[in-house]
Amino acid sequence: MNCLSVLEDHRTVREFLPDPVPEEDLRRMVHLAQRASTDATAQLYSFVRITDRRLRQRIADLAGGQRHVLEAPEFLVVCADVHRLERLLAFRGVEIATIPHLAFLFGTVDAALAAQNLAVAAETMGYGIAFIGGIQNGPDELVDLLRLPRGVYPLVGLCIGKPARRPERRPRLPLEAVLHENVYRGYVEETLEIMYNAMAPVSPTGDWLSILRRYFGRGGRMASREDVVARTLARQGFG
Amino acid sequence: MNCLSVLEDHRTVREFLPDPVPEEDLRRMVHLAQRASTDATAQLYSFVRITDRRLRQRIADLAGGQRHVLEAPEFLVVCADVHRLERLLAFRGVEIATIPHLAFLFGTVDAALAAQNLAVAAETMGYGIAFIGGIQNGPDELVDLLRLPRGVYPLVGLCIGKPARRPERRPRLPLEAVLHENVYRGYVEETLEIMYNAMAPVSPTGDWLSILRRYFGRGGRMASREDVVARTLARQGFG
Numbered sequence: 001m002n003c004l005s006v007l008e009d010h011r012t013v014r015e016f017l018p019d020p021v022p023e024e025d026l027r028r029m030v031h032l033a034q035r036a037s038t039d040a041t042a043q044l045y046s047f048v049r050i051t052d053r054r055l056r057q058r059i060a061d062l063a064g065g066q067r068h069v070l071e072a073p074e075f076l077v078v079c080a081d082v083h084r085l086e087r088l089l090a091f092r093g094v095e096i097a098t099i100p101h102l103a104f105l106f107g108t109v110d111a112a113l114a115a116q117n118l119a120v121a122a123e124t125m126g127y128g129i130a131f132i133g134g135i136q137n138g139p140d141e142l143v144d145l146l147r148l149p150r151g152v153y154p155l156v157g158l159c160i161g162k163p164a165r166r167p168e169r170r171p172r173l174p175l176e177a178v179l180h181e182n183v184y185r186g187y188v189e190e191t192l193e194i195m196y197n198a199m200a201p202v203s204p205t206g207d208w209l210s211i212l213r214r215y216f217g218r219g220g221r222m223a224s225r226e227d228v229v230a231r232t233l234a235r236q237g238f239g
Numbered sequence: 240m241n242c243l244s245v246l247e248d249h250r251t252v253r254e255f256l257p258d259p260v261p262e263e264d265l266r267r268m269v270h271l272a273q274r275a276s277t278d279a280t281a282q283l284y285s286f287v288r289i290t291d292r293r294l295r296q297r298i299a300d301l302a303g304g305q306r307h308v309l310e311a312p313e314f315l316v317v318c319a320d321v322h323r324l325e326r327l328l329a330f331r332g333v334e335i336a337t338i339p340h341l342a343f344l345f346g347t348v349d350a351a352l353a354a355q356n357l358a359v360a361a362e363t364m365g366y367g368i369a370f371i372g373g374i375q376n377g378p379d380e381l382v383d384l385l386r387l388p389r390g391v392y393p394l395v396g397l398c399i400g401k402p403a404r405r406p407e408r409r410p411r412l413p414l415e416a417v418l419h420e421n422v423y424r425g426y427v428e429e430t431l432e433i434m435y436n437a438m439a440p441v442s443p444t445g446d447w448l449s450i451l452r453r454y455f456g457r458g459g460r461m462a463s464r465e466d467v468v469a470r471t472l473a474r475q476g477f478g
Contacts, residue, residue: 003242030414052421105468109350109351111351124241147422180385211280212333218333
């Protein structure tokens with residue numbers, strides 16, 4: 001299948017057929033994830049595949065009772081990882097620098113580049129995927145459950161499986177909203193109005209604001225996660 | 240071209256033909272970048288396209304004199320961006336929550352997912368790409384040059400153009416090194432040795448350690464960037 005069509009046709013799949021993902025397909029996805037660019041050849045990420053049902057149930061609960069986390073044939077936790085690098089250096093007698101901010105920056109970029117390759121590979125092979133940000137409700141518990149050493153932080157989950165239903169594609173901002181030239185162009189009110197109009201099909205009532213407010217407004221979901229995320233990042237050695 | 244082959248064949252291109260990238264190709268890449276998954280529909284990223292030659296020269300210098308930053312027909316700065324979201328919410332009378340850690344986490348993940356889609360789209364269309372981590376040498380100066388408002392942080396650069404030369408593909412760690420099951424599996428010495436062997440083809444002398452040490456060892460490149468990155472993140476409102 002043409003790669004541009006695969007990218008164009010992406011949608012988040014939340015209803016999966018129970019068919020297992022053959023081991024060789026999963027390995028091919030991870031292999032292609034590894035082909036993504038990585039800063040300074042360091043590959044600062046790990047995937048934790050969750051096959052244990054009780055563990056999966058616990059993560060689904062953590063993520064706010066998302067059934068697809070439990071029901072997806074495969075579920076991976078995508079992690080920023082400098083622990084492996086630290087071990088590699090120590091094994092050769094080299095001490096890793098104290099770089100909590102850079103480690104998080106490059107670990108997160110490396111992990112997301114690889115995860116997006118994995119998602120594109122999965123979709124090319126006929127699978128559907130859903131990224132799960134809801135694991136940020138309880139990263140501290142996830143660190144314990146998955147026994148993540150210092151230097152490893154769980155960023156997002158990733159559901160993979162054959163789609164039982166393919167929902168409509170979600171709208172996106174106008175291209176001009178995300179592309180600047182030479183300097184960052186601020187947003188005037190007219191442009192903001194155009195953005196709301198472009199995003200209106202995101203909900204049946206045409207109300208993008210209610211989604212944004214629920215997540216990002218004061219007292220919203222992100223606010224309730226901030227303290228535990230800050231604490232867990234510090235515990236894992238990230239700035 | 241088959242999408243799995245595009246992912247498989249990725250290599251970083253650092254020598255470009257001078258041919259300009261047609262505007263419609265660039266727009267198609269950005270459009271497909273926008274199709275990537277994004278947490279809570281928020282699209283927390285921006286691309287700044289650098290067409291000004293003096294600005295490009297300054298960024299190439301910042302990145303350590305990388306000629307391909309100057310010579311690539313297109314160069315984008317990939318940014319995590321919660322400024323636009325803040326403006327969107329404020330426009331409707333909603334105050335954004337104080338979430339410096341989550342904003343950076345989801346902004347960076349969103350930006351990297353989109354950037355990887357852009358890279359895959361470019362490669363499908365016959366272009367070569369190089370991600371440029373070296374902009375972290377001077378994120379403070381980049382914030383000034385690109386006039387990035389609080390809420391926007393420059394993560395990586397991205398060179399795009401027709402390849403003048405396609406280098407060999409770089410090696411990657413064994414798949415087992417990045418894939419865990421249910422719990423994070425630590426690394427024993429034998430495994431670390433296998434990793435060094437797998438990565439040896441990364442340099443003519445078979446010496447992966449020297450690259451890792453140069454970047455990540457005490458007194459290395461990452462260490463020299465840590466303070467300015469920490470300071471610039473704080474200045475831009477990220478935790």
